[in-house]
Amino acid sequence: MKELRDKVKSELRIYREKLVNQLRIPFYLYTGRILQNYQGGLGIWMNIIGGEKIRFEAEGRKGHDILYTLSSGQLSAVAIAIALTLNKIYAQDKLRCMFIDDPIQTMDELNIATFCEVLRTDFKEYQFILSTHEEDFSDFIRYKYEKYGLGNQSVEVWNL
Numbered sequence: 001m002k003e004l005r006d007k008v009k010s011e012l013r014i015y016r017e018k019l020v021n022q023l024r025i026p027f028y029l030y031t032g033r034i035l036q037n038y039q040g041g042l043g044i045w046m047n048i049i050g051g052e053k054i055r056f057e058a059e060g061r062k063g064h065d066i067l068y069t070l071s072s073g074q075l076s077a078v079a080i081a082i083a084l085t086l087n088k089i090y091a092q093d094k095l096r097c098m099f100i101d102d103p104i105q106t107m108d109e110l111n112i113a114t115f116c117e118v119l120r121t122d123f124k125e126y127q128f129i130l131s132t133h134e135e136d137f138s139d140f141i142r143y144k145y146e147k148y149g150l151g152n153q154s155v156e157v158w159n160l
Helices: 002-034 073-090 109-122 135-147
Strands: 042-047 053-058 097-101 127-131
Touching: 002 073, 002 109, 002 127, 073 097, 073 109, 073 135
Parallel strands: 097 127
Antiparallel strands: 042 053
16 A cells, blocks of 8 residues: 555646646746736746745745735736646637636736736637626727727626
């Protein structure tokens, strides 16, 4: 049993390292593009610590977990960057559709604008279904998509 347990632990460690290595660079790029006003650097690094834990660290702040320094809006942007990264890496020829509930609820205007640009430029082939109560955000993202000839549609669910 001990030998089997050690083998499973070893395989899990290899799997975690492989996973983090696949996601590290795209995740860093997406966080850097969305978190434009983050004073901690360009992006967030995804690192594996001791083969066990995944830690998110700001550029130039090795060993310092972002969970203790980022605002709720910045953490929301990081969560969105994780979702975008996972979809970009693993959903390549699958259904390219993402549902995001109120992605901008705690983001500031600059992060909202860069989030829209990431969706528009890097995920043209995706269909996004975004729910929000922010009419300004809905208008803004539809404007950005229309400006570049990308289809969009607004549905007001309270009128259904």
